[in-house]
Structure formats: structure tokens, C-alpha cells
Amino acid sequence: MAKKIILENRILVKISSFCLVGLIALIISIGTTGVTVGFKVDYKGEEIAVIRETTVFDSAKILAVDSVKGGNSKNVKLSKPSFHLTLTISNRLTDDKSLANMLIDRADNIVYATELKVNGKTAACVSNFDVEEYLNSCLAKYNIDGAENSSEFVDKVETQKGYFLAENIDNVDTAVSVMDKLSVKTVSTLTSDVQVPFSTVKEKTSAQVIGYSEVKTAGINGVNRVTEKIVTLNGVESERTELSNEVVSSPVTQVVVVGTARSVATASQRKVAYSQGFIFPLPKSSYIVTAYYGDGRNHKGVDLAADAGTPIYVVKDGTVVSSGWDGNYGYSMIVDHGNGIKTRYSHASKLLYAAGEKVYAGNTIALVGTTGMSTGNHLHFEVMINGVNYDPAPYIGLG
Numbered sequence: 001m002a003k004k005i006i007l008e009n010r011i012l013v014k015i016s017s018f019c020l021v022g023l024i025a026l027i028i029s030i031g032t033t034g035v036t037v038g039f040k041v042d043y044k045g046e047e048i049a050v051i052r053e054t055t056v057f058d059s060a061k062i063l064a065v066d067s068v069k070g071g072n073s074k075n076v077k078l079s080k081p082s083f084h085l086t087l088t089i090s091n092r093l094t095d096d097k098s099l100a101n102m103l104i105d106r107a108d109n110i111v112y113a114t115e116l117k118v119n120g121k122t123a124a125c126v127s128n129f130d131v132e133e134y135l136n137s138c139l140a141k142y143n144i145d146g147a148e149n150s151s152e153f154v155d156k157v158e159t160q161k162g163y164f165l166a167e168n169i170d171n172v173d174t175a176v177s178v179m180d181k182l183s184v185k186t187v188s189t190l191t192s193d194v195q196v197p198f199s200t201v202k203e204k205t206s207a208q209v210i211g212y213s214e215v216k217t218a219g220i221n222g223v224n225r226v227t228e229k230i231v232t233l234n235g236v237e238s239e240r241t242e243l244s245n246e247v248v249s250s251p252v253t254q255v256v257v258v259g260t261a262r263s264v265a266t267a268s269q270r271k272v273a274y275s276q277g278f279i280f281p282l283p284k285s286s287y288i289v290t291a292y293y294g295d296g297r298n299h300k301g302v303d304l305a306a307d308a309g310t311p312i313y314v315v316k317d318g319t320v321v322s323s324g325w326d327g328n329y330g331y332s333m334i335v336d337h338g339n340g341i342k343t344r345y346s347h348a349s350k351l352l353y354a355a356g357e358k359v360y361a362g363n364t365i366a367l368v369g370t371t372g373m374s375t376g377n378h379l380h381f382e383v384m385i386n387g388v389n390y391d392p393a394p395y396i397g398l399g
């Protein structure tokens with residue numbers, strides 16, 4: 001009642017200072033501008049709004065308390081207001097919703113924050129931190145470069161922004177730790193070019209000797225464009241499916257020409273046979289050379305392939321120093337020709353002289369065979385001078 005009297009007194013004072021025209025103008029202006037009575041709200045020493053009735057404040061208080069999420073809303077601390085009757089214009093009156101926001105802004109223990117829920121349960125609540133952005137970075141951390149990636153959390157993850165009691169706010173590290181532990185499933189669609197190795201075929205030619213090898217057509221790797229769906233769980237691959245595989249270019253088969261012919265000594269190669277004082281160790285035209293001295297494998301002599309039983313001639317006069325089985329040499333004989341010169345005849349099917357016997361150039365001392373480490377009938381022939389092996393070829397006219 002006291003407030004009303006004050007109001008009436010004010011109006012009377014104002015009326016007394018106006019003329020009739022002024023009064024009429026005032027009435028018109030009240031009608032047209034909507035001047036009305038209201039209550040100034042003094043809150044924490046500050047005039048924050050004018051409301052139509054004090055009940056608007058009660059309604060705002062309920063709205064403010066209700067807007068606080070989680071925790072016990074009874075813990076929301078709101079100060080008591082004081083009201084003062086005043087005149088104002090209707091459209092300047094503050095409604096309960098706006099007033100509720102003002103109360104929240106001025107509350108000591110209410111914070112605007114983001115709540116993170118995992119499977120419907122509150123996992124963290126933080127203010128001044130962009131939770132959505134951090135969640136997006138968590139989703140992207142297992143993306144495959146160059147692929148189209150789409151990720152989701154295995155658990156149901158939700159966020160909501162709003163007002164929370166300060167006591168329910170977690171520090172940022174806690175929230176980050178919760179988000180870092182969320183399992184992420186990533187589906188990546190990756191297209192990449194895969195090399196398809198070329199194959200090699202051999203083309204045999206009798207026009208070239210064994211060991212000859214030449215690339216006729218160079219091989220070229222093919223390229224396939226493969227698109228795969230790759231599913232990972234926390235970066236660990238759990239599924240890979242080929243979606244498409246198109247040939248960009250087919251491989252080109254490499255063709256290598258290899259020789260099959262065995263070496264044959266020519267007449268000119270044989271003609272120097274006697275110049276060294278040696279005769280040829282086999283009947284002429286009965287042999288072909290299948291391996292030369294050295295031959296990339298430290299071959300100590302020459303191999304002369306001939307039919308089994310072909311006579312082996314001693315190349316110069318001398319004395320048999322050994323005749324018998326000699327390991328890899330099979331049946332083998334060594335003849336000493338004097339002046340430190342010795343010759344060896346190996347893989348024989350039969351030895352016809354014994355150690356200590358004298359032999360003369362052209363004597364048949366053994367027969368061709370394939371004993372010891374040998375893959376076919378042949379004579380392995382060596383020349384040794386003072387215990388060192390030399391290429392026998394020039395001594396028997398093989399060049």
C-alpha cells in the first residue's frame with residue numbers, strides 16, 4: 001500500500017505542474033506509447049531490469065534454476081532482489097526468460113559449459129574448451145593419407161552445451177583424457193597403383209653356345225589401379241576388401257635368348273697341338289669341348305666330351321706317377337713328362353697303366369667314362385708345371 005501512495009503522490013505532483021493541454025497530451029501519450037507501471041529489480045546492488053509484477057522475478061528464478069543441468073539445482077546460489085515501483089514503457093518491460101538469463105549471468109556458481117556423455121552417462125563437463133573440435137580431431141587421428149575417410153566412435157558419444165554448477169566442472173586434462181580413450185572405427189577407401197611384375201620366358205637357340213644369354217625383349221612391369229575399403233579400429237586394420245581392380249597397363253613379358261650349343265674345337269685350333277710337343281689326348285673328331293679352363297668356377301682343366309670307351313692317349317712320353325680312384329676325379333691318372341711337367345686324365349671308365357710304368361706319346365692309357373663327380377662321359381685333362389695348373393688348351397691345339 002505504501003508504494004501505491006508514493007506513486008499517486010508523484011502523479012499528483014506531475015499533474016499540478018502541467019496545464020490542461022499538458023494533461024491531455026500526457027493521457028494521449030500514455031495511450032499511444034504504452035507508459036505503464038512496473039518494478040525496478042535491484043539485484044546485487046545493480047538495477048538489472050524493470051518487470052511488470054514481482055512474480056516475474058519468481059518465475060525467472062525457477063527458469064534459471066531449471067536451466068542448470070546436472071547436479072543438485074538446489075545448490076544454485078541466487079541473491080535476493082529488492083523491488084522499486086516505477087513508470088516505464090510497456091515494451092521495455094523485461095520478461096521472465098530474459099530475466100532468468102540475467103540471473104544466471106550474475107550467479108556465482110553457474111558456468112556455461114559443454115557436457116560430454118558416453119553411452120548416456122556424463123563422462124566430463126568442461127568450460128572454455130571446444131569439445132566438438134577435440135572430438136573431431138580424435139575421429140580424424142586414424143585417417144589414412146590419400147584415402148576418403150569416415151570415422152565414428154564405437155560408443156555413443158554426445159555433447160550438450162548449457163549451464164552447469166561450477167562444482168560439476170572438470171578440468172580440461174580430465175576431459176581430454178576421457179576423449180583420448182574413446183575407441184574410433186575408421187572406414188577408408190583408398191585407391192593406389194600396384195606394380196605387377198613381368199614374367200620371363202627363355203627362347204633356346206642352337207646358334208649360340210651354352211652360357212650365351214641375351215635379352216631380346218625387355219620386361220616391363222604392369223600397373224593395376226586397386227581400390228580397397230580398409231576398416232581400422234584404433235588404427236589397427238580389422239578388414240580389407242577390394243572394391244575394384246582395373247588394369248592400367250599390362251606387364252610385358254621379358255624374352256631371353258639362351259644358347260644350347262656345346263663348343264667345338266675348330267681345325268685351326270687343333271693345328272698347334274703338336275707344336276708344344278703334345279699330341280691330342282683323344283682321337284680327332286671324337287670329342288666336343290664342354291668346359292674350358294677357369295670357366296668361372298676355377299676349373300683346373302678342359303672337359304672333352306666323348307663316347308664311353310673312347311681311347312685316351314697320353315700326350316707325351318713319360319712315367320705314370322699315380323693311377324687309381326681319386327675322389328671327385330673318379331678313375332684318374334697322372335703322368336710325369338720330366339722338366340716339372342705333368343698331365344692328368346680323369347673320370348675314366350678304365351685305367352690301363354699302373355703307377356711306375358713308362359708310357360709313350362699316343363699310347364692308349366685309359367678309356368673315357370663318367371666316374372667321380374661327372375655328369376656325362378668326358379675326359380677331364382689338366383696340365384701342371386712345377387705343381388701349378390695351366391690352361392691346357394694351347395698345349396693340345398685348342399687355341
Ligand SMILES: [Zn+2]
Nearest residue numbers: 301302303380
Ligand atoms: Zn673337368
